Amino acid sequence: MNLFKYSAPSIFYPLAGRLATGFAIAAVLLLAIGLYMSFFVAPTDYKQGEGYRIMFIHVPAAWMSMFIYLVMAAWAAAGMIWRTRLSSMMASALAPTGAMFTFIALWTGALWGKPMWGAWWVWDARLTSELILLFLYIGYMAMESAIDDPRRAARACGLLALVGVINIPIIYYSVKWWNTLHQGASIKMSESGGIESSMTEIMLWTMLIMTFACWFYTIAVALTRVRSIILERESKTVWVKEMLQQGEK
Amino acid sequence: MAEWLAMGGHGFYIWGSYGVTALFMIVETILVIRHKRTLLQRLGRMMRMNSEVE
Amino acid sequence: MFAALKCIIARDLTLALRHRSDVLTTVFFFIIVVSLFPLGVGPETDLLRSMAAGVVWVSALLASMLSLSRLFADDFNDGTLEQLLLTPQPLALIVFGKILAHWIISGLPLVLIAPLLGLQFGLGGDALMMLVLTLLLGTPVLSLIGAIGAALTLGLRGGGVLVSLLVLPLYIPVLIFGAGGVEATVSGMGAEGHLSLLGAMLILSLLLAPLASAAALRISVE
Numbered sequence: 365m366n367l368f369k370y371s372a373p374s375i376f377y378p379l380a381g382r383l384a385t386g387f388a389i390a391a392v393l394l395l396a397i398g399l400y401m402s403f404f405v406a407p408t409d410y411k412q413g414e415g416y417r418i419m420f421i422h423v424p425a426a427w428m429s430m431f432i433y434l435v436m437a438a439w440a441a442a443g444m445i446w447r448t449r450l451s452s453m454m455a456s457a458l459a460p461t462g463a464m465f466t467f468i469a470l471w472t473g474a475l476w477g478k479p480m481w482g483a484w485w486v487w488d489a490r491l492t493s494e495l496i497l498l499f500l501y502i503g504y505m506a507m508e509s510a511i512d513d514p515r516r517a518a519r520a521c522g523l524l525a526l527v528g529v530i531n532i533p534i535i536y537y538s539v540k541w542w543n544t545l546h547q548g549a550s551i552k553m554s555e556s557g558g559i560e561s562s563m564t565e566i567m568l569w570t571m572l573i574m575t576f577a578c579w580f581y582t583i584a585v586a587l588t589r590v591r592s593i594i595l596e597r598e599s600k601t602v603w604v605k606e607m608l609q610q611g612e613k
Numbered sequence: 614m615a616e617w618l619a620m621g622g623h624g625f626y627i628w629g630s631y632g633v634t635a636l637f638m639i640v641e642t643i644l645v646i647r648h649k650r651t652l653l654q655r656l657g658r659m660m661r662m663n664s665e666v667e
Numbered sequence: 668m669f670a671a672l673k674c675i676i677a678r679d680l681t682l683a684l685r686h687r688s689d690v691l692t693t694v695f696f697f698i699i700v701v702s703l704f705p706l707g708v709g710p711e712t713d714l715l716r717s718m719a720a721g722v723v724w725v726s727a728l729l730a731s732m733l734s735l736s737r738l739f740a741d742d743f744n745d746g747t748l749e750q751l752l753l754t755p756q757p758l759a760l761i762v763f764g765k766i767l768a769h770w771i772i773s774g775l776p777l778v779l780i781a782p783l784l785g786l787q788f789g790l791g792g793d794a795l796m797m798l799v800l801t802l803l804l805g806t807p808v809l810s811l812i813g814a815i816g817a818a819l820t821l822g823l824r825g826g827g828v829l830v831s832l833l834v835l836p837l838y839i840p841v842l843i844f845g846a847g848g849v850e851a852t853v854s855g856m857g858a859e860g861h862l863s864l865l866g867a868m869l870i871l872s873l874l875l876a877p878l879a880s881a882a883a884l885r886i887s888v889e
Contacts, residue, residue: 399631408621415623418630425634464637472630479623499836506832510823519886520819524833527815527879531837534868538840545847581638585645592649599656608660611653 371448373594374603380594384587387580394577401570415479419567422472424575425465426490429497430532432462432582436504437529440522450590452518453597455525456508457590461582463501469494489540496535500528514597671756675764676771682741683772689737694776697730701784712789719788720849723798724805727777728838731806734773735813735834736820736827738765739884743821748888758881766814766877774806790853797852804865805845811876812837818883841868 370376402420409416436455443451473491474484485491504524511517598604620627683690704722705715742748751761781802782795790798816834820826848861 413623414621415626417627421630421634461641464641468634468637471633475626475630479626496836496839503833503836506829507819510825510829516886523879523883523886524819534840538843542843542847585641588645588649592652595652595656604656605660608657611657
């Protein structure tokens with residue numbers, strides 16, 4: 365089965381449509397189950413009371429923000445190695461959703477931090493590197509909109525994503541050491557650490573379901589967005605014209 | 614119901630985070646779908662225009 | 668091959684020294700920005716001393732970023748960049764030469780001026796020494812990483828602002844260990860850890876940045 369067959373936009377376009385609807389349905393289902401579990405099934409935490417339920421959206425969002433950037437860099441690398449235009453389109457289709465999840469991770473982190481540690485923003489290593497990750501996403505999207513020629517945009521953004529992905533571990537560890545060196549930061553992070561280690565079975569399952577829900581949501585949205593990117597870029601090709609005619613009749 | 618909404622005093626924070634998350638996810642879905650639909654219409658119109666010209 | 672490197676560096680240096688004002692603007696920008704902070708924060712010496720490292724380092728970072736757009740722009744506009752791309756020598760070497768020349772023009776002056784500004788903030792002798800050392804290791808990394816951003820945003824409208832958006836997040840580790848090293852010396856802890864990490868970043872960027880910039884140039888110039 366020649367995988368490269370699907371790298372042709374005309375063949376990928378209908379496939380992406382079917383996949384997108386499938387993943388969208390799965391995402392909605394999982395989200396419903398996950399939300400039900402996080403509010404009604406997961407027990408009240410003995411220390412943090414109900415506040416810890418924010419974890420069920422905060423942690424998946426943070427994982428997704430990191431995971432999407434890695435997938436973006438992988439698509440970007442594939443696009444540059446095999447020169448397939450579709451892979452770079454996939455990378456730029458993922459960027460806005462990744463930026464959204466990063467912002468959600470920061471927002472929910474702040475709202476979880478206020479009741480737990482008494483401060484909206486804590487210069488904790490994870491929150492700070494999440495903020496820097498948001499800057500990387502914004503830089504990626506800014507450059508993509510600044511370059512008009514799509515071919516150059518695809519390859520330039522690809523290179524930026526690769527440079528970014530090399531820097532993510534460096535940024536994370538330097539922020540981590542920076543945080544521990546300035547241990548003057550009054551708020552200790554052990555409580556939330558405690559939560560993650562003492563998680564009961566049910567909490568873990570809820571977290572996983574919510575993560576998969578976010579993952580399928582991302583795939584559905586990215587595939588739909590990549591279809592509109594394909595339409596934009598391939599609007600002059602024959603297969604788009606035929607498709608539009610069929611659509612008309 | 615009100616008591617459940619209060620979430621043991623943390624209601625504001627919990628609904629604040631879940632609400633914003635839901636808002637962002639719904640808005641993004643709507644934007645993406647609407648963007649594709651308007652794109653299809655625009656391409657359709659352009660194509661009809663070209664076919665009339667020929 | 669090293670003849671080509673020497674030639675590129677000599678050419679860039681003579682070009683830069685012909686219109687010396689560019690070099691001076693970077694340095695004066697650095698001095699002005701550093702001197703603004705005490706006016707904003709107040710003259711208490713112990714407060715200034717505790718934030719001296721951070722202020723000098725952030726200003727050095729902004730100053731070196733300011734002069735980034737000039738790295739490839741002049742050659743791009745008058746077409747010599749295409750010629751450079753066609754030379755038999757590896758492009759990464761030529762790009763490395765240009766980055767080195769750019770660092771000598773915009774990075775080195777900052778390193779030399781920094782102790783003077785450190786005195787303004789009441790930094791002691793060994794802290795000043797560490798400030799110079801961290802800047803000496805750090806500013807080349809800023810030029811190297813900045814070159815990737817400059818090459819990517821070549822010829823784009825609003826490229827100057829865009830390059831800062833792309834490159835500032837990547838400067839953060841250098842800033843953390845640069846400023847951290849000086850503070851570690853001020854507070855008596857040794858700064859060997861910071862210096863070795865800065866050195867590691869320097870080696871990593873020396874190796875990867877010219878390659879990435881060369882690839883970015885090929886993308887931008889086509």
